[in-house]
Amino acid sequence: MKKILLLFFTFLLLSACKNNVAKPNPSSVVGLPFFDLKGYFEKEITRLEGIKKGKKTSVVNDKREEKTLDSLDFRSELKIFSSSDINRPAWADKYDIEELFNPKGQQAETNYLAKSEKLKTRKISIEFEAGKVSKIFIENRIPSLIATTRQRLSYRPQKGYSIEINQKVIFSADNYFLVEVAFEK
Numbered sequence: 001m002k003k004i005l006l007l008f009f010t011f012l013l014l015s016a017c018k019n020n021v022a023k024p025n026p027s028s029v030v031g032l033p034f035f036d037l038k039g040y041f042e043k044e045i046t047r048l049e050g051i052k053k054g055k056k057t058s059v060v061n062d063k064r065e066e067k068t069l070d071s072l073d074f075r076s077e078l079k080i081f082s083s084s085d086i087n088r089p090a091w092a093d094k095y096d097i098e099e100l101f102n103p104k105g106q107q108a109e110t111n112y113l114a115k116s117e118k119l120k121t122r123k124i125s126i127e128f129e130a131g132k133v134s135k136i137f138i139e140n141r142i143p144s145l146i147a148t149t150r151q152r153l154s155y156r157p158q159k160g161y162s163i164e165i166n167q168k169v170i171f172s173a174d175n176y177f178l179v180e181v182a183f184e185k
Contacts, residue, residue: 033087034124035112035126037085037086040133041078042082044074047157048072051072051184053069054160054183055067055181055184058178059177060177061177080153084121086124093115095119096112096113098110106130109127110126110128112124120141121138121139121140124136124139125137135154135155137154138154140153147168148167149165149168150166151164161180162181163177164176164177
């Protein structure tokens with residue numbers, strides 16, 4: 001029971017960290033070295049206001065729970081995604097960029113890979129279809145003195161998202177946490 005509580009409080013702590021998220025100034029976005037995750041998710045939160053229902057599945061270690069929700073707070077639910085934004089001046093040269101194009105020459109995928117083990121956000125992968133984002137995948141690693149936490153975040157604009165967290169705690173069993181939300185209109 002203590003392990004489940006530790007995992008739950010760790011997840012709450014990570015998702016409750018305050019970042020002053022402001023809507024990006026269009027002129028400043030032009031100069032960003034990487035994809036603007038914060039700006040993208042601000043627009044998605046506004047777009048998703050029309051979605052009133054969703055199916056939410058939660059897994060903590062071996063315990064699974066499913067709920068149909070009548071309302072979703074997308075601002076808090078998607079905060080973990082936008083907090084993985086890598087657009088900081090000090091990180092401009094800390095990520096390798098890989099761009100893939102389809103046979104028609106259209107951008108199909110962009111990947112950002114961390115060059116340093118010290119960076120929390122290890123990978124961001126953005127897939128495109130017809131010039132629009134079709135999937136965002138983010139991999140984070142958060143080491144501390146007592147635990148190492150790995151996050152795998154996946155977002156599909158028309159379908160939903162998942163947040164998967166694996167936590168290795170010193171002198172304790174590993175913890176696993178998963179949240180999946182499927183959008184319903």
